[in-house]
Amino acid sequence: MKTPNERPQTVxxxxxxxxxxxxxxxxxxxxxxxxxxxxxxxxxxxxxEDIPGQALxxxxxxxxxxxxxxxxxxxxxxxxxxxxxxxxGGHEAIGVSVDALARDAQQAVDDLAEQIxxxxxxxxxFKLLRRHAMAELESQQDRPEVRTARAFLTSLxxxxxxxxxxxGTRRDLRRLTRDDCCAFHEQALAMGxxxxxxxxxxxxxxxxxxxxxxxxxxxxxTPLPAVAPPPxxxxxxxxxxxxxxDQAHVLAGHLTVPLAHPDxxxxxxxxxxxxxxxxxxxxxxxxxxEQEGLAYEVDVGTASGAGLDPGRFTVYAATAxxxxxxxxxxxxxxxxxxxxxxxxxxELEEARDYxxxxxxxxxxxxxxxxxxxxxxxxxxxxxxxxxxAERWRSLTREDVIAVAREHLDPExxxxxxxxxxxxx
Amino acid sequence: xxxxxxxxTLLGAALxxxxxxxxxxxxTVATLDRPDAPVVSSxxxxxxxxxxxxxxxxxxxxxLEHMMFRGAARFGAxxxxxxxxxxxxxxxxxxxxxxxxxxxxxxxxxxxxxxxxEADRMQSLLLAxxxxxxxxxxxxxxxxxxxxxxxxxxxxxVFSKLFPRHPYGKPVLGRRQDLQRTDADxxxxxxxxxxxxxxxxxxxxxxxxxxxxxxxxxxxxxLPVPAGDRNDSNAAAGRxxxxxxxxxxxxxxxxxxxxxxxxxxxxxxxxxxxxxxGDDSDQPLVDLLLSVLATGRSSRLQRKLVDGGQLCAFAGxxxxxxxxxxxxxxxxxxxxxxxxxxxxxEMIAALTKLAQEPPSRAExxxxxxxxxxxxxxGHERVHQQxxxxxxxxxxxxxxxxxxxxxxxxxxxPEALHQAAQRWLDPAHGTVVGWSLPTxxxxxxxxxxx
Numbered sequence: 001m002k003t004p005n006e007r008p009q010t011v012x013x014x015x016x017x018x019x020x021x022x023x024x025x026x027x028x029x030x031x032x033x034x035x036x037x038x039x040x041x042x043x044x045x046x047x048x049e050d051i052p053g054q055a056l057x058x059x060x061x062x063x064x065x066x067x068x069x070x071x072x073x074x075x076x077x078x079x080x081x082x083x084x085x086x087x088x089g090g091h092e093a094i095g096v097s098v099d100a101l102a103r104d105a106q107q108a109v110d111d112l113a114e115q116i117x118x119x120x121x122x123x124x125x126f127k128l129l130r131r132h133a134m135a136e137l138e139s140q141q142d143r144p145e146v147r148t149a150r151a152f153l154t155s156l157x158x159x160x161x162x163x164x165x166x167x168g169t170r171r172d173l174r175r176l177t178r179d180d181c182c183a184f185h186e187q188a189l190a191m192g193x194x195x196x197x198x199x200x201x202x203x204x205x206x207x208x209x210x211x212x213x214x215x216x217x218x219x220x221x222t223p224l225p226a227v228a229p230p231p232x233x234x235x236x237x238x239x240x241x242x243x244x245x246d247q248a249h250v251l252a253g254h255l256t257v258p259l260a261h262p263d264x265x266x267x268x269x270x271x272x273x274x275x276x277x278x279x280x281x282x283x284x285x286x287x288x289x290e291q292e293g294l295a296y297e298v299d300v301g302t303a304s305g306a307g308l309d310p311g312r313f314t315v316y317a318a319t320a321x322x323x324x325x326x327x328x329x330x331x332x333x334x335x336x337x338x339x340x341x342x343x344x345x346x347e348l349e350e351a352r353d354y355x356x357x358x359x360x361x362x363x364x365x366x367x368x369x370x371x372x373x374x375x376x377x378x379x380x381x382x383x384x385x386x387x388x389a390e391r392w393r394s395l396t397r398e399d400v401i402a403v404a405r406e407h408l409d410p411e412x413x414x415x416x417x418x419x420x421x422x423x424x
Numbered sequence: 425x426x427x428x429x430x431x432x433t434l435l436g437a438a439l440x441x442x443x444x445x446x447x448x449x450x451x452t453v454a455t456l457d458r459p460d461a462p463v464v465s466s467x468x469x470x471x472x473x474x475x476x477x478x479x480x481x482x483x484x485x486x487x488l489e490h491m492m493f494r495g496a497a498r499f500g501a502x503x504x505x506x507x508x509x510x511x512x513x514x515x516x517x518x519x520x521x522x523x524x525x526x527x528x529x530x531x532x533x534x535x536x537x538x539x540x541x542e543a544d545r546m547q548s549l550l551l552a553x554x555x556x557x558x559x560x561x562x563x564x565x566x567x568x569x570x571x572x573x574x575x576x577x578x579x580x581x582v583f584s585k586l587f588p589r590h591p592y593g594k595p596v597l598g599r600r601q602d603l604q605r606t607d608a609d610x611x612x613x614x615x616x617x618x619x620x621x622x623x624x625x626x627x628x629x630x631x632x633x634x635x636x637x638x639x640x641x642x643x644x645x646x647l648p649v650p651a652g653d654r655n656d657s658n659a660a661a662g663r664x665x666x667x668x669x670x671x672x673x674x675x676x677x678x679x680x681x682x683x684x685x686x687x688x689x690x691x692x693x694x695x696x697x698x699x700x701x702g703d704d705s706d707q708p709l710v711d712l713l714l715s716v717l718a719t720g721r722s723s724r725l726q727r728k729l730v731d732g733g734q735l736c737a738f739a740g741x742x743x744x745x746x747x748x749x750x751x752x753x754x755x756x757x758x759x760x761x762x763x764x765x766x767x768x769x770e771m772i773a774a775l776t777k778l779a780q781e782p783p784s785r786a787e788x789x790x791x792x793x794x795x796x797x798x799x800x801x802g803h804e805r806v807h808q809q810x811x812x813x814x815x816x817x818x819x820x821x822x823x824x825x826x827x828x829x830x831x832x833x834x835x836x837p838e839a840l841h842q843a844a845q846r847w848l849d850p851a852h853g854t855v856v857g858w859s860l861p862t863x864x865x866x867x868x869x870x871x872x873x
Contacts, residue, residue, distance in 0.1 A: 031460050032458075032460060032461070032804065033437075033438060033800055033801075033803070033804040034434065034437065034438075034800065035800060035801060035804065071721075071731070072721075072722070072731075075720065075721035075722050075731075076722045076790075079720040079721070079722050079790050079793070079794055080789065080790050080793060081793060081797075082793040082794050082796055082797025082798075083797070084797070084801070099797075099801060100797075101434075101797060101800065128731075128734055131734070131759060131760075132737050132759070134760060135690065135737040135757070135759050135760055136737065138690045138760055139690040139737065139757060141689075141690075142574045142689045142690060143573075143574075144572055245571075245572040246568035246569075246571050246572055247565070247568045247569060247572055272509075277509065277514075278505075278508060278509065278513070278514035278515060278516070279493075279504070279505035279508055279509060279514070279515055280493065280505055281502070281505040281506065281509055286502075289562055290502070290558070291558075292558075293557075293558040293559070293560075293561030293562050294561075294565075295562070295565050296562050296563070296565040296566035296569055297565075297566075297569065318565065318568075318569055318572075319565060320564075320565065320568070349510075350506065350509055350510050351509075353509070353510045353511065353512055354509040354510065354512050355512070356512060357510075357511055357512010357513065357530075357531055357534070358512040358513070358514070358531075359512070360462035360463050360512075360531045360532070361462075361463060361514070361529065363462065364461070364462055364463055364804075364805055364806075365804045365805060366804070367804070
C-alpha cells in the first residue's frame with residue numbers, strides 16, 4: 001500500500017501547465033531533502049549556431065549579470081542563501097539551473113526568470129568567457145583520451161556540429177562578438193522554453209510563481225532550423241600521435257540513431273549486453289578486461305551523445321601501446337560474434353532486468369526528476385522511464401538481434417588509435 | 425543560538441544519526457532508515473588502506489579491492505557483477521590511505537542481496553593465482569592511466585614531498601615493482617588480517633525497513649568470533665590496533681619545488697600544506713576558511729584570480745578528512761598569456777592574509793551558508809549518506825560528522841583566525857607543484873625558492 005509520503009515512482013510528462021505555445025512548465029513535488037531544483041532550458045544550442053562557440057558562450061553569459069543586477073551582486077546574493085546557480089550552452093539548448101534550499105524557492109524562481117529573460121551579457125564578461133573557452137581548448141589538448149575522441153568525432157560527424165568541441169576553435173572564438181551572443185539568446189527564446197521545478201515544494205504556489213514571472217511571454221515556438229544529418233561513410237582507420245605517455249587510446253564505432261528513435265531502447269539493451277552500465281560485465285568488458293587483462297577502463301555505448309541527431313556506437317579502452325592492435329581486434333571479433341551468433345535468453349533477461357531494475361535510481365532525487373522532465377519535454381515521451389520500461393518488458397530475443405543487425409556494423413566502424421609519441 | 429540550532433536541525437535531517445549494533449563477532453551494523461527513498465545503499469568499510477600495506481608490497485589494499493570482485497566460495501567468478509546487474513543494482517569500491525569501502529545499491533525491494541554478497545567475500549574469498557595475475561595487469565593499466573593525467577601526476581608528486589615518511593606520501597595503487605611482488609599469498613594474508621568482522625563497519629541507508637538489523641545479523645552471523653581479546657573498539661576509533669606512523673610535524677622544506685614539464689600543457693599549480701587530522705577540532709574551521717578562500721564566485725581566490733583578476737581558468741582549495749594529519753591543497757589552472765609566477769604569488773599572498781587577519785563576519789556567514797547547502801545537496805542520495813557514515817564510523821565514530829559540523833557553525837572570527845595561523849600560514853612551509861608547458865620532453869626538476 002502506498003503511504004502518503006511515498007515517492008512517486010514514475011515521471012509522466014502529463015499535461016504541461018503552459019500559458020503559451022512554446023512555453024512548457026512542469027512542477028513536481030518530490031519528498032526527501034529540503035531542496036528545490038529549477039531548470040530553465042531554451043531550445044537551440046550548438047546544432048543551430050552560426051559561429052562555433054556561440055551557444056556555449058551565450059549560455060554561460062546568462063549568469064553573468066542581468067539588466068537589474070551585476071554578476072557580482074547576483075553571485076553574492078545567491079551565495080548568501082547557499083544557492084547554486086549555473087548556466088550552460090550545450091548542443092541542443094542553453095539554459096540556467098538553480099539549486100536552493102526549499103525555504104528559498106520563491107527567490108530561486110525570481111533568479112531563474114531574471115537570468116533567462118533579461119541577461120545583460122556585458123561585453124567585459126563576454127571577453128572573459130571567450131578567454132576561458134580558449135584556455136579550455138588548450139587544457140583539453142593535455143588529455144590524450146580527449147584528443148583521441150576529438151579525431152574520432154570529426155571523422156564520424158563532420159561537417160555536422162557534433163563533430164566539433166562546443167568551444168569551436170580559437171579562430172571561431174576570435175570572430176565571435178557579444179552581439180552574436182545577444183542575437184543567439186533572442187533566437188533561443190523564440191524557439192521555446194522548458195521550465196521545471198521539483199523538490200520539497202507546494203506545487204500550486206510554485207506554478208503561480210512561474211506563471212507570474214513567465215506567463216506574459218508570447219512564445220510562438222518557432223520551429224528549430226533544420227540541420228543536415230551527418231554523412232554516412234565506410235570503415236576508416238585513424239592513427240594519431242599523442243604527447244609522450246604510458247598508454248595508447250583505442251576508440252572504435254560508428255553512427256547509430258537519435259535519442260527518440262524507436263530502436264533506441266533496444267540499442268540501450270544491447271549496450272548493457274556489451275558492457276555499458278555498472279560493474280565489470282558485458283561482452284566487450286569481459287573480453288578486454290577480465291579475460292585478457294588489456295585495460296582498466298573499457299567504456300561501451302550504443303547511442304552515445306544521441307539527442308535530436310544520431311548518437312554513436314562506441315567502444316573505448318586505454319591500454320599499453322603494444323596491445324592497442326589486440327584491443328582493436330577484440331572489439332571487432334566481439335561485434336562479429338554478436339551479429340553472427342546472436343544473444344542467449346539469459347543475456348537478454350540479465351540486461352532487461354538491469355535496465356528495468358535500475359530505473360528507481362533515475363528518479364531518486366529532486367534533481368534527477370528535474371532532468372527526466374526536461375528530457376521528456378525536449379525529446380518526447382518515448383525517452384521517459386515508464387515508456388522505456390514498457391518497451392524493455394515486451395522485447396524478444398529476435399527483436400534484439402534484428403536491431404543489432406540493422407544498426408551495428410563492423411564494416412562501418414571508424415577505429416581511432418592514439419599512441420604516445422615514442423611508440424607511434 | 426536559535427539560528428545555530430535550526431541550522432543543525434537542517435544538517436541532522438540531511439544526515440540522520442544511525443541506529444547501531446555491534447554483533448557478537450564484532451561487526452558494527454548501522455542503519456539510516458529513509459522510508460520514502462526508492463532505493464537502498466550499503467557501504468561496508470574496512471579499516472584497511474594504503475597505510476596497512478607491507479613495506480615491500482605497496483598497493484596491496486587496493487589490489488585486494490579489485491580481487492574482492494573475482495569471486496568467493498558461494499558466489500564464484502563473475503557472480504557478483506552478474507547478480508548485481510540482474511537485480512538492477514550497482515556496485516563499486518574505492519581504497520584510500522586509511523580505509524577501503526565497498527558499495528552496493530539496489531531498489532528497495534531487493535537490497536538484501538548486498539548482505540549475502542558481502543558476507544560471502546568477507547568469509548571465503550577465492551584469490552585464484554591466475555585471476556591475481558590477470559588483475560595485476562589491469563591495475564598496471566590503471567596506474568598508467570593516472571600517470572598520463574596531468575593533475576593526478578602532479579598530485580602524486582606534491583604528496584611525495586608533503587609526506588616523505590608517512591604512507592600518505594605514497595600512491596594508493598602502489599608501484600609496478602611492488603605489484604610484481606604481490607601474489608595470492610600476500611593478498612590472502614592481508615585479507616585474513618584485515619577483512620574481519622571486528623575490523624569493519626556496515627552501513628545500510630534508504631528504505632531498509634524495520635528488520636534491517638536482523639537481516640544483517642543473519643547474513644554475517646556465520647562469521648567467526650575473533651579468538652583472544654576482541655578489538656571492542658570497533659565503533660570507537662580507526663587508530664586502535666593499527667600501525668602508528670610518525671606525524672609529519674617538523675617544519676616543511678619550503679625550498680622544495682617540483683616542476684613537471686610536458687609539451688603543450690596548460691600551466692597547472694598545486695600548493696600543498698599539512699593540515700589537521702579529520703577529528704581535530706581545527707579541521708572544520710580550516711574547511712570553513714578554505715571556503716572563504718575559494719568556494720563560490722564571491723570567495724577571495726575567485727575574485728582575485730578567476731572572475732576579477734582574470735588570471736586563471738579556475739582556482740580551488742580543499743582539505744582531506746584523514747586519520748592522521750593530512751593535506752590542505754590549493755589548485756589553479758593558469759590562463760594563456762599569464763605569467764604563472766604571478767598566480768603563485770597571489771595564492772601565497774591570499775594564504776598570508778588569512779593568517780594575518782580574521783575573515784569578516786560577512787565572509788564567514790556566506791561561507792557557512794554555502795557549506796550548509798553543500799552538505800544538504802551532497803547527502804540527497806542515500807548512497808552518499810551511507811558512504812559518509814561508514815567512513816566516519818571506520819575512522820572516528822558515528823557522531824563525528826555532526827560534531828564537526830557543529831564546530832563549524834559555532835566558530836567565532838577569533839577562533840578561525842587562530843586556526844588560520846596554525847594551519848594556513850605559508851611561513852610554516854608549503855610544497856609548490858607546477859606543471860608547466862615546454863617544448864622539451866618530460867623532465868622533472870626540483871629547485872629552491
